[in-house]
Amino acid sequence: MQPFKPVLLEAVGVPDGNTLASYKSRGGYAPLEQTLAGRQPADVVEMVKSSGLRGRGGAGFSTGLKWTFLPKDHPGPIYLCVNADESEPGTFNNRILMEDDPHQVIEGIILSSFATRASTAYIYLRYEYPTAWHRLQAAIDEAYAAGYLGKNIRDSGFSLDIYLHRGAAAYICGEETGLIESLEGKRAWPRIKPPFPAIEGLFRKPTVVNNIETMACVAQIARRGVDWFKSIGVPADPGNPRDPGSYGPKLYCLSGHVEKPGCYEAPLGITARELIDHFGGGVWKGRRAKAVIPGGISMGLMTESELDTPLDFAGPGRVGCLGLGTAAVVVIDDQTSIVDFLHNSCRFFAHESCGQCTPCREGTSWSLRMLERIKAGKGRLKDLDLLAEIGNTMGMMPGSTICGLADGAAWPIKNAIKKFRGEFEDYIRSTNPSGWMVTDPVPALQIVGAH
Amino acid sequence: MIAPKRVLTEEMVAQIEALAPRYPNRRALTLPAIHIVNAELRHVPLEAVAEIAAVLGLAPAEVQDTLTFYQFFHQEKPHGKVRAFVCRSVSCALRGGDQLLEHLCHKNGIEPYGTTADGELTIEPAECLGACDFAPCILANDDLLKNMTPETAAAALKQPRAKAT
Numbered sequence: 001m002q003p004f005k006p007v008l009l010e011a012v013g014v015p016d017g018n019t020l021a022s023y024k025s026r027g028g029y030a031p032l033e034q035t036l037a038g039r040q041p042a043d044v045v046e047m048v049k050s051s052g053l054r055g056r057g058g059a060g061f062s063t064g065l066k067w068t069f070l071p072k073d074h075p076g077p078i079y080l081c082v083n084a085d086e087s088e089p090g091t092f093n094n095r096i097l098m099e100d101d102p103h104q105v106i107e108g109i110i111l112s113s114f115a116t117r118a119s120t121a122y123i124y125l126r127y128e129y130p131t132a133w134h135r136l137q138a139a140i141d142e143a144y145a146a147g148y149l150g151k152n153i154r155d156s157g158f159s160l161d162i163y164l165h166r167g168a169a170a171y172i173c174g175e176e177t178g179l180i181e182s183l184e185g186k187r188a189w190p191r192i193k194p195p196f197p198a199i200e201g202l203f204r205k206p207t208v209v210n211n212i213e214t215m216a217c218v219a220q221i222a223r224r225g226v227d228w229f230k231s232i233g234v235p236a237d238p239g240n241p242r243d244p245g246s247y248g249p250k251l252y253c254l255s256g257h258v259e260k261p262g263c264y265e266a267p268l269g270i271t272a273r274e275l276i277d278h279f280g281g282g283v284w285k286g287r288r289a290k291a292v293i294p295g296g297i298s299m300g301l302m303t304e305s306e307l308d309t310p311l312d313f314a315g316p317g318r319v320g321c322l323g324l325g326t327a328a329v330v331v332i333d334d335q336t337s338i339v340d341f342l343h344n345s346c347r348f349f350a351h352e353s354c355g356q357c358t359p360c361r362e363g364t365s366w367s368l369r370m371l372e373r374i375k376a377g378k379g380r381l382k383d384l385d386l387l388a389e390i391g392n393t394m395g396m397m398p399g400s401t402i403c404g405l406a407d408g409a410a411w412p413i414k415n416a417i418k419k420f421r422g423e424f425e426d427y428i429r430s431t432n433p434s435g436w437m438v439t440d441p442v443p444a445l446q447i448v449g450a451h
Numbered sequence: 452m453i454a455p456k457r458v459l460t461e462e463m464v465a466q467i468e469a470l471a472p473r474y475p476n477r478r479a480l481t482l483p484a485i486h487i488v489n490a491e492l493r494h495v496p497l498e499a500v501a502e503i504a505a506v507l508g509l510a511p512a513e514v515q516d517t518l519t520f521y522q523f524f525h526q527e528k529p530h531g532k533v534r535a536f537v538c539r540s541v542s543c544a545l546r547g548g549d550q551l552l553e554h555l556c557h558k559n560g561i562e563p564y565g566t567t568a569d570g571e572l573t574i575e576p577a578e579c580l581g582a583c584d585f586a587p588c589i590l591a592n593d594d595l596l597k598n599m600t601p602e603t604a605a606a607a608l609k610q611p612r613a614k615a616t
């Protein structure tokens with residue numbers, strides 16, 4: 001592996017690294033000053049577009065391209081919603097960026113607001129991040145005092161306010177239109193698209209939703225340049241016109257059964273095995289991995305033999321996973337029951353489904369009830385086919401739901417049943433020796449709460 | 452007739468109004484207002500919902516609809532002085548999160564989401580706290596308790612700590 005010096009994480013471990021003085025001493029806010037002094041919003045859009053930056057929140061959509069979907073010459077207001085809901089199980093890089101280097105995030109937000117002509121930016125922060133809340137607010141206060149926020153910043157004619165808005169522990173508030181509804185004071189029910197937020201978003205105005213890490217990348221591109229960013233990662237596949245490449249550094253969150261869990265910065269395209277061995281100190285207790293989540297629980301599972309998959313935007317899809325997602329890598333060792341894993345996954349999604357779409361509400365709830373039945377020693381082999389059917393029919397991909405939560409619920413089910421079917425069958429046969437082949441309907445177990 | 456006792460104090464209303472310039476309409480103040488009340492009262496009773504609605508110019512049902520969606524705010528009675536969220540999502544579960552929750556509930560004689568009789572402690576299961584690098588972990592008010600075992604967690608939750616905000 002090539003040595004790689006962290007950039008996004010450069011403040012980690014630096015005493016008072018979260019302060020304005022520290023950030024400026026590392027070169028921060030100089031790009032903003034230069035931008036405001038001599039560049040146009042369109043220049044910044046062009047810079048981000050040509051850097052190849054793809055959103056870090058999960059979907060991997062080109063950031064610069066998304067900004068160009070805003071209507072031209074709109075009288076305003078235009079809003080920027082910064083997505084700090086970070087609730088995908090396994091993911092914690094936004095937390096570290098906000099706690100350890102909030103000014104990097106804020107400079108990215110100011111540059112992005114300038115580019116998109118937004119005059120208000122809301123940071124939608126999950127409730128469970130009190131330290132990030134305090135650090136961000138302190139950094140915003142410092143930025144106002146230093147004249148980087150407020151009216152007519154640096155005499156450029158550009159004005160911006162940044163406000164923190166706190167969530168209340170619901171995963172669905174991370175979905176961009178769920179976030180918008182929640183910010184508007186309503187239940188966080190995702191909207192049917194189109195219209196996309198760029199046309200009609202927050203308070204029915206044109207809106208951009210971007211992730212915290214995406215904002216940090218914008219700040220670094222402005223500081224270090226497009227060529228620097230493009231020199232890192234995996235170039236576009238010339239044989240595939242639909243692959244825009246995976247450029248730049250990425251924050252990988254490593255957790256579960258590794259010796260050294262943590263957030264590690266590496267070029268996009270590092271393999272799961274390199275990440276686990278090089279940064280994570282290997283699978284814990286000298287064991288082997290049974291399965292690895294490539295990018296948050298919604299992305300499904302890779303087997304041990306798939307660990308040499310590069311974790312770029314295209315890699316996990318090649319081994320049947322949903323995608324790179326949040327690049328949160330969770331290692332599951334060979335002593336762990338995959339039945340327990342799937343039960344945990346189904347419990348999460350049944351709890352977090354917002355309940356709007358029947359396939360998602362019923363599918364997540366029934367898959368949990370079936371996993372509880374299996375764990376209670378009452379599983380039947382037929383349940384595996386039913387689970388696979390639920391997995392294949394709920395989601396935006398089969399076209400049965402409004403948002404991607406249902407796809408995220410489906411992928412762990414599909415991957416687990418397909419890649420570990422033998423283990424499920426053994427479990428069911430051994431825990432339910434008299435009933436595993438029964439096919440009669442069975443009564444339901446208890447109802448689960450849902451958002 | 453005695454005027455009904457107001458639940459919202461002048462200070463709470465002032466805090467809500469201080470946020471009003473941030474948003475183009477008052478409905479967007481719903482969640483911030485609920486949080487302000489909850490931070491003081493550790494629950495948001497129905498009377499408070501009606502009063503928030505009056506302050507924001509909304510129907511009480513609109514506020515109640517938003518509030519109940521999150522399943523985060525207690526309404527019947529206050530949560531404990533310490534509200535402990537014990538993570539049960541995947542990374543913590545792989546390192547003993549479920550057992551941690553079970554142990555802490557058992558030790559304190561309460562069910563998940565329950566509050567001890569002295570009103571000191573509420574224990575609630577939580578989905579990923581975004582601190583999987585410290586699994587299994589607990590968020591107790593504003594303190595993140597890292598790499599917990601049943602023993603260290605039971606001891607840590609006995610320590611006094613700042614109120615939840």
Ligand SMILES: Cc1cc2nc3c(=O)[nH]c(=O)nc-3n(C[C@H](O)[C@H](O)[C@H](O)COP(=O)(O)O)c2cc1C
Pocket residue numbers: 054055056057058059060061063083084085086087088171172173174175176177209210211212214403404405408
């Ligand atoms: C169920 C669900 C939850 C999501 N949660 C988050 C989240 O917590 N943070 C985030 O940035 N994006 C999340 N997303 C993706 C957002 O909808 C959106 O694509 C993203 O915030 C755009 O920012 P980016 O382009 O900078 O990645 C979620 C999507 C879905 C379907």
Ligand code: SF4
Pocket residue numbers: 172189190352353354355356357358360361401402403404405406
């Ligand atoms: S897919 Fe699920 S979470 Fe998304 S809108 Fe439909 S019911 Fe809600």
Ligand code: FES
Pocket residue numbers: 089090091538539540541542543544578579580581582583584586587588
């Ligand atoms: S799974 Fe417990 S903090 Fe993420």
